Amino acid sequence: MPAHAGFSAWLTIDGVKTPEFSVRTAEQTVSCWIAAEVGKNFSVHWANVSVPGMTGGRVLVDGNNCDGQILAREKRPTSTSMAGFNETTTSVRPFVFAPLELTDDDAALEAVPDERIGTIDVEIWKVRSDGFGASVWAGLPAPPPLKRTHERAKTAANQQIAFCDPVYRQPAEVAGCKWTQKIVTFSFKYRSLDLLRANGIAPPLRDKGKRKASPECLVSGDSEADSDAEEARLLETRLSEIRAKQAQKNLRKRRLKAEDEGTVIDLTPRPRKRIKLEDSDKKPLFCPKDLIDLTQPAKSVKLEERTPFFSSMGDSEIIDLTSSQ
Secondary structure (H helix, E strand, C coil): CCEECCEEEEEEECCEECCCEEEEEECCEEEEEEEECCCCEEEEEEEECCCCCCEEEEEEECCEEEEEEEECCCCCCEEEEECEEECCCCEEEEEEEEECEEECCHHHHHCCCCCCCCEEEEEEEEEEEEEECCCCCCCCCCCCCCCEEECCCCCCCCEEEEECCCEECCCCCCEEEEEEEEEEEEEEEEEEHHHHHHCCCCCCCCCCCCCCCCCCCCCCHHHHHHHHHHHHHHHHHHHHHHHHHHHHHHHHHHHHHHHHHCCCCCCCCCCCCCCCCCCCCCCCCCCHHHCCCCCCCCCCCCCCCCCCCCCCCCHHHCCCCCCCC
16 A cells, blocks of 8 residues: 555555555655556545644546545544545545547647546645635536547557546535645556556466466476476375385284284295196006005015016026126
């Protein structure tokens, strides 16, 4: 909120305080920018924060005087507002933002551009009272008609302020007083929000769904892609860790369950089973009765139904080959 010399001022649009951009103070003037929208009504507010005595505020829109208000209360802070052009003591014509009318009339091209278009000023003055009495104020002259500018004219403004039809207000108490010394002027320059963004005065529109960029660094598209890839890698790593932890938890649960049931589960890897392949078409190498158990002590084996190898030899024909010559 603009503030200076013990006073502050602000605008409300449709009853909501509007933000100010690029507030600057120079000696007795405080200037800023506000976003205006065609068709919206607004009010001008100001407050005496700490200055003693009686003060007054005067409102000018596009250079047109719209009357003012006196702050006579001793309590601080104290504030007041104006919602329109004070036509009479019982009627006011509300402020409204309107488009700047264009024309192709060359006479308008030759006219000197009014630099006051696009500005709302609040002048704060010291006021000396001459006493209160019956109202003798008849009101202000009718406001000027809306201005028209040539379509080829170079002007920074794209809106102006119009005045709605009169509405009733409580009768104003008029005081005889003199405006003796200007204290400070608050100047609100209004433009459309798109124009303020295009000129870098208002912050750009942030895309929905995107994360807010860090104020320290705004990264490019390539950097954002790299950042997304790194984030995906970290998420995959994290997912693997979570799966491993879950497997450990499941293993512990199985062990605890087995202990509760009094059973033991062998979780060590089991050796592979040997599978004996039998071929019914192949005959065994030995007959069952020809099997010899070589693990037992030596003993005679009787071969049945066999013809002795030396059956044709007599006892006298046996030669002892173990004796020495």
